[in-house]
Amino acid sequence: HQELETTKKRYFDLYDLAPVGYLTLSEEGVILESNFLVSKLLGINRQSLINKKLSDFILNEDQDIYYLYNKNNLNPQEQHTCELRMSHHDGTSFWVELQGNSQILNGVVVHRLTISSIAQRKKMQEGLEKTRQELHAKDELMILQSRQAAMGEMIAMIAHQWRQPLNVISMIVNNFKMDIEFEKEISLDKLNKMGDNILVQTHSLSHIINDFSDFFKPNKE
Numbered sequence: 001h002q003e004l005e006t007t008k009k010r011y012f013d014l015y016d017l018a019p020v021g022y023l024t025l026s027e028e029g030v031i032l033e034s035n036f037l038v039s040k041l042l043g044i045n046r047q048s049l050i051n052k053k054l055s056d057f058i059l060n061e062d063q064d065i066y067y068l069y070n071k072n073n074l075n076p077q078e079q080h081t082c083e084l085r086m087s088h089h090d091g092t093s094f095w096v097e098l099q100g101n102s103q104i105l106n107g108v109v110v111h112r113l114t115i116s117s118i119a120q121r122k123k124m125q126e127g128l129e130k131t132r133q134e135l136h137a138k139d140e141l142m143i144l145q146s147r148q149a150a151m152g153e154m155i156a157m158i159a160h161q162w163r164q165p166l167n168v169i170s171m172i173v174n175n176f177k178m179d180i181e182f183e184k185e186i187s188l189d190k191l192n193k194m195g196d197n198i199l200v201q202t203h204s205l206s207h208i209i210n211d212f213s214d215f216f217k218p219n220k221e
Helices: 002-016 036-042 060-072 119-181 188-214
Strands: 021-026 031-034 080-087 093-105 108-117
Touching: 021 036, 036 080, 036 108, 060 080, 093 119, 119 188
Parallel strands: none
Antiparallel strands: 021 031, 021 108, 080 093, 093 108
């Protein structure tokens, strides 16, 4: 009798007071046994859990995860794991990890499961994901600022290269207007030279644009 009491106490310590939730389910997913931690996680009296389906305590959005987990959990030689959200009695949800396998007891298939709260892990993962997104956003901003700075430098270079041809064209036009104002005779040869000079300057402007356009082509040196 004393050995039996010792064994019962050991069972109570190892099963009922374990820091991990233990469940035994029928083949249909009905709760047959549960320890105190499962009751605490769900906020429901342990006796009230018996003969309830575990799926009743799983969020609707994660029912497919649980279905696939059960489908893969038919092999008694393998242990399967999944993460999903369960619902507390007060309506709040929390993340858990299910781990277990199927066994045959007295010719009947049962599922042995452990339930572990992974709220802290999920919180850390969410924090890491948030940090990753923030870093990504900062990288995007730095790239954008770098592009804007590069574009500003390129525009400044184009403006610098364009000034001289534009100044030459402006000078030719001003000389032409002054000759008209002072009623000077402008020969056809002079007009041709002015026109040729303007064409040379416009070709130079066009060439500058082509040079800067080629700068962004990967196959150009």
